[in-house]
Amino acid sequence: MTELILTPNIAGPDDFYAELLAAHEGLSKDESDALNARLILVLANQIGDRETLSRAIATAREAVPKR
Amino acid sequence: MWADRYTLAFRAYPYARASDQDRNDPARHPVVIVGGGPVGMATALDLGLKGVPTLVLDDHEGIGMGSRAICIAKRTLEIADRMGCGEALVDKGVVWNLGKVFHQDRKVFEFNLLAEQGHKFPAFINLQQPYFEKFLVDRIRAAQAQGAPIEIRGRNRVAGLDVRDDGATVQVETPEGPYSIESDWVVACDGANSPVRTAMGLDFEGRVFEDSFLIADVRMKAGFPTERWFWFDPPFKSGASALLHKQPDDVWRIDFQIGWNVDRKEELRAEKVRARVSEMLGPDVEYELVWSSIYTFQCRRMRAFRHGRVLFAGDSAHQVSPFGARGANSGIQDVDNLAWKLDLVLRGLAPDSLLDSYSSERVQGADENVLNSTRSTDFITPKSEISQIFRDAVLNLSEHHAFARPLVNSGRLSVPCIYDGSPLNGPDALPGGPARSRVGSPCPDAPFGDGFLLGALGDGFTLLTIDADAPDELTIDGITVSRLSLPADGPIAERYLADAPTAVYLIRPDQHVAARWAEFDAGAVEAALRRAIGKA
Numbered sequence: 001m002t003e004l005i006l007t008p009n010i011a012g013p014d015d016f017y018a019e020l021l022a023a024h025e026g027l028s029k030d031e032s033d034a035l036n037a038r039l040i041l042v043l044a045n046q047i048g049d050r051e052t053l054s055r056a057i058a059t060a061r062e063a064v065p066k067r
Numbered sequence: 068m069w070a071d072r073y074t075l076a077f078r079a080y081p082y083a084r085a086s087d088q089d090r091n092d093p094a095r096h097p098v099v100i101v102g103g104g105p106v107g108m109a110t111a112l113d114l115g116l117k118g119v120p121t122l123v124l125d126d127h128e129g130i131g132m133g134s135r136a137i138c139i140a141k142r143t144l145e146i147a148d149r150m151g152c153g154e155a156l157v158d159k160g161v162v163w164n165l166g167k168v169f170h171q172d173r174k175v176f177e178f179n180l181l182a183e184q185g186h187k188f189p190a191f192i193n194l195q196q197p198y199f200e201k202f203l204v205d206r207i208r209a210a211q212a213q214g215a216p217i218e219i220r221g222r223n224r225v226a227g228l229d230v231r232d233d234g235a236t237v238q239v240e241t242p243e244g245p246y247s248i249e250s251d252w253v254v255a256c257d258g259a260n261s262p263v264r265t266a267m268g269l270d271f272e273g274r275v276f277e278d279s280f281l282i283a284d285v286r287m288k289a290g291f292p293t294e295r296w297f298w299f300d301p302p303f304k305s306g307a308s309a310l311l312h313k314q315p316d317d318v319w320r321i322d323f324q325i326g327w328n329v330d331r332k333e334e335l336r337a338e339k340v341r342a343r344v345s346e347m348l349g350p351d352v353e354y355e356l357v358w359s360s361i362y363t364f365q366c367r368r369m370r371a372f373r374h375g376r377v378l379f380a381g382d383s384a385h386q387v388s389p390f391g392a393r394g395a396n397s398g399i400q401d402v403d404n405l406a407w408k409l410d411l412v413l414r415g416l417a418p419d420s421l422l423d424s425y426s427s428e429r430v431q432g433a434d435e436n437v438l439n440s441t442r443s444t445d446f447i448t449p450k451s452e453i454s455q456i457f458r459d460a461v462l463n464l465s466e467h468h469a470f471a472r473p474l475v476n477s478g479r480l481s482v483p484c485i486y487d488g489s490p491l492n493g494p495d496a497l498p499g500g501p502a503r504s505r506v507g508s509p510c511p512d513a514p515f516g517d518g519f520l521l522g523a524l525g526d527g528f529t530l531l532t533i534d535a536d537a538p539d540e541l542t543i544d545g546i547t548v549s550r551l552s553l554p555a556d557g558p559i560a561e562r563y564l565a566d567a568p569t570a571v572y573l574i575r576p577d578q579h580v581a582a583r584w585a586e587f588d589a590g591a592v593e594a595a596l597r598r599a600i601g602k603a
């Protein structure tokens with residue numbers, strides 16, 4: 001089992017972020033939503049490990065503002 | 068006037084006056100089965116072959132038209148084979164292996180079921196439900212001729228029942244008026260709307276899916292291959308999803324997802340159905356419309372399948388969406404689980420509490436089926452914007468990347484339940500033994516002698532031994548356990564030994580593993596058998 005990494009792990013964070021935004025450039029909201037979904041699926045497959053995926057999902061979900 | 072609720076494909080059991088109708092005091096029967104669909108008939112056959120006098124009451128005179136269940140899974144064929152009609156089903160059925168998945172105007176990928184070699188039966192066959200039911204009734208007729216105590220009464224509608232601790236009084240309506248019978252046990256196989264369940268005021272809870280599907284069975288000579296084709300968002304606008312699947316007799320099943328708020332009557336007009344079909348097949352394909360119907364569905368089950376002397380099996384106990392072909396297939400597994408238990412209880416060889424395990428094991432099976440078919444339904448008919456987005460993303464990726472294909476869910480094919488954690492399970496004490504034949508699982512088939520292993524198992528308890536000594540026969544509390552010695556090579560070794568050098572398996576009459584060890588030990592086998600019949 002791999003721990004979910006929640007400390008900085010991307011070299012060149014500004015480059016990465018810019019690339020992420022650039023990928024969405026010129027896309028409609030629908031196209032952007034679709035791209036995000038594809039990206040999540042590609043990354044999830046890369047991780048593969050079910051427990052790590054569950055932790056990642058839970059971490060993202062925790063950030064939802066309480067209603 | 069007697070009104071049928073549906074038209075018949077086969078008039079297999081015309082109404083005939085029974086002597087019970089001329090008695091002043093009601094006749095008493097050991098087992099009454101309410102409903103002669105696939106589940107009721109299979110229950111009657113399984114019990115009758117074991118010598119249990121069984122009476123089936125069905126409100127029609129035969130088998131209904133309409134193909135409904137078409138995919139019959141391997142486990143169902145194996146169970147039917149145990150009852151002597153597996154081969155008839157395969158001979159008539161269509162075997163298929165290749166499936167194609169389309170998204171909009173593109174084929175995104177295809178898959179091959181690639182069934183494992185060394186099994187008597189294929190992973191699946193397609194066969195119209197009326198044929199399946201007919202082969203069961205034919206088999207009942209043959210068994211009756213050999214003395215199996217089965218009786219079928221057509222146009223005998225169960226109108227009510229009074230359930231007591233030791234049985235029930237069943238009120239029956241016939242074209243010649245009502246009569247009553249007493250029954251020690253009642254098996255309610257009366258379908259999703261189960262009048263028995265309603266009469267007893269029992270629950271049936273779950274989730275309704277707000278969508279309707281139009282089925283059209285068409286006969287055509289067109290050269291479509293024997294494959295399963297599934298479209299998500301097809302380019303022809305006949306439905307939000309569509310399925311094309313081959314059946315025997317040049318008949319094809321076409322299934323269109325047509326939305327929730329539809330005018331059923333209008334949609335079922337022949338011209339309207341033909342318009343959808345022609346748009347899908349193209350203008351030049353000639354075909355004949357055989358049958359069409361609209362269905363909506365639910366995923367739900369009763370909390371418990373046993374209520375004292377009344378046992379629920381098949382759709383009366385649980386209902387799933389058709390995706391994944393789990394309705395009839397799981398109903399036949401109910402039968403497989405129930406018949407031997409009821410037989411032992413009736414013969415006084417097992418405590419009545421054995422039947423509680425029918426409920427717990429089959430509730431586990433039903434939950435698995437509900438879970439699987441709910442997930443398929445959520446994929447096929449996304450219910451929120453984001454689920455639609457992910458669904459389409461999966462389909463898009465699947466065209467180019469193999470990793471996304473396992474996420475595509477157009478129905479997960481029905482596999483039998485492994486009764487992990489069942490109270491009937493004995494020790495799983497075979498270090499290095501394969502997981503697939505662990506305690507609770509149905510025995511995997513394998514070539515054996517001139518035939519196959521499952522065919523050699525017989526109908527009672529069996530002790531399978533591989534390179535292990537054991538007596539040829541044991542009798543424990545009046546129950547005979549026969550030994551079957553297997554060779555330690557080939558698929559048998561792979562499916563029953565894996566890394567273990569020797570093995571001893573105790574197999575239940577429904578061919579599920581009750582316990583396993585490396586060596587024979589009389590005390591251990593005795594304890595496991597007692598546990599498997601509900602005595603521990």
Ligand SMILES: Cc1cc2nc3c(=O)[nH]c(=O)nc-3n(C[C@H](O)[C@H](O)[C@H](O)COP(=O)(O)OP(=O)(O)OC[C@H]3O[C@@H](n4cnc5c(N)ncnc54)[C@H](O)[C@@H]3O)c2cc1C
Pocket residue numbers: 101102103104105106107124125126127135136137138139196223224225226256257258259262282362380381382383389391392393394395396397398
């Ligand atoms: C469109 C569609 C596609 C399907 N595809 C598949 C598939 O591919 N594979 C699969 O495994 N399943 C499939 N199913 C499900 C399958 O058809 C059912 O699960 C199966 O018919 C259930 O069998 P049953 O014997 O429990 O109930 P039923 O078939 O409903 O039989 C109940 C019987 O009880 C009788 N009855 C009712 N009330 C009374 C009464 N008061 N007195 C006496 N008799 C009564 C009825 O007349 C009937 O004969 C599909 C279903 C649908 C609708």
